[in-house]
Amino acid sequence: MENTAKQNEALAGEQKFRRIFEDSMDGLILWNDEYQIVDINYSGERIFGLSKDRLFGKPLLDLFNSVEEKKQEIMNHIEQAMQIGKQCSTIVIEMIDGTVKHFDYSTKRRIVDGLNLTVIIDVTEKAKMQEQLRKSDRLNIVGELAAGIAHEIRNPMTALKGFIQLLKPSIKAEHSMYYDVITSELARIDSIINEFLILAKPQEIRYQEKDVCQIMRETVDLLSAQAVLYNVQFYTEYEDSLPFVYCEPNQLKKVFINLIKNAIEVMPSGGQITIMINKTEEQNIQICIQDEGMGIPKDKIIKLGEPFYTTKEKGTGLGLMVSYRIIEEHNGTIQVESEEGKGTLFKIMLPLNHYIKS
Template identity: 80%
Template sequence: MKQNQNLREDEQKFRIIFDNSIEGLILWNEANQIVDINGSAEKIFGLPKDRLLGQSLLDLFNQVGEKKQEIINHIEQVTKKGEQYSTIVIKWNDGRLRHFDYSTKRGILEGLNLTVIIDVTEKADMQEQLRKSERLNIIGELAAGIAHEIRNPMTALKGFIQLLEPSIRAEHSMYYDVITSELARIDSIINEFLILAKPQEIRFTEKDICQIMRETVDLLSAQAVLYNVQFSTFYEDFLPSIFCEPNQLKKVFINLIKNAIEVMPSGGTITIKINQFDDQFIQISIRDTGIGIPKEKLNKLGEPFYTTKETGNGLGLMVSYRIIEEHNGYIHVESEEGIGTIFKIVLPYRHES
């Protein structure tokens, strides 16, 4: 009698632990059918328990992404070794990629196996940001050496070209203009290299982020007209001022808006929104209605010399990432081919050293 009571108590304890675990738990039998699933697993898959019970474990993952073979391999290893740890990346129906760690123990109860699944998407995103930051630091070190090596002869070239200007004949003036404009372009690239090379000595002041964006939009309005592009702006009222270097942020906004204009050669709309994000951040989003960026190329944005434009060099976006990083913020990009791209910049109210 006491043994039965102890058994019931153990079952109740197991049920409490199972139901309230913050990790997704799935109990399944030797026929790969789901016998039980807890609330955390329901949230992970976005499906109710009554719809999942009795389903095959393979079908569960197949509903959110074509990952049947990976699950088959996982189950085979469980059968051989009794347990297995795996990771999986699933593309959800809304296009988002989600990362999961999951492990299975065979025979946790008689005829039953237990799979524990954890959503590690946020951790994976942070690791990707760290890798991108490390790549920026490496290219920054290379950029410092390249920029200084090029700048010295550049200074001499610019000086001698200016000395030659009075003696240049009228029929050769076009050559002079091409040379000076190309030298100016090289100088601009060198300056961007130097921004990448090291954090700039900049002074942070308290500024209205909406005013900085207004000035940027005014600056680029003429170029937008040439491309038949219209601006649509939404600035949330009563936003707090942020500590920033306004000229540096303006450079980021110019880079992103110019890119948005250039990906819509036949015209379109650029939607700019500034709003409070969470309790300590402001979000600036810049959306275009261009051709969009393929999913496989999104993660490469901001990498050294990577660009989706035929005439681009990738430095503008690299510089933008660097500047936002120096402001303790981050840039998140979403895109859908044929619909457009949105750059989201998240900045804290206050800059911490």
């Protein structure tokens, strides 16, 4: 009787462990001292997109066949865990579908005889939130500095522009080029100051129901002369009878100008800019602006929109930063897709509703 009671108690404990193992929100992997997978729970199967039947008895590193370059890093983690008993690490993996995932993982040696446990936690959302907080901190700092910087620069700028205008009648023909360079550079400084002021102080915003296609048409007309100078052609395709979007039209136009000017400037030898606007099944208006420039490396795409980060030799990064903020205030998103040597696609999503962030 006593043996039977002990057996029942052991069976109940095993079943309890099995329920905890299978129902855990984290990925759990059991493996032996030969680095062979003994068991994996449902969350682990979901993380790696592989079934338990396919993994049973296979080498532990088979879980990471899609990321060969990470195998040595993972092997180092396992070996350290086997030496000191426990090890914790973090890893970033690009999945098969192209998404980037962040994982915390820890390994405990010999949780029972001959078995080791690795716990994998998907912390992608946490990593995204931390990155957003870092960006927000940088934006706040820029906003605090912007007003003071703009004020200090604008005062001498006003004097410089005034005296340059007074000197214009006395400038000889052979020196006219110098005058043009000075005035164009002063205009460039002035545009940078304006970008600072947009970040530094709240703008008066009046949201209205507007036709996004019409705003885009006006933007393309405005930039047509610059496009001709760069030998750039526009190809536009707007879906018919699109619903109006509740927006601030001047701010949207500013975003379109920034993105299209960038597209023109990355094609100094000419090319085509494709602009498409359509409605999606998710009740968004989608605006796509695609160039045929040299493209942007993957490691640089994620930095776009950060203060002072730019891929242009003479850029400040403020134009894209302001554009991201404007679209965010419209409850929209900007996504960037790029392939080196083939160009870049900016995809703006604007929701078809009347709720706007205050």
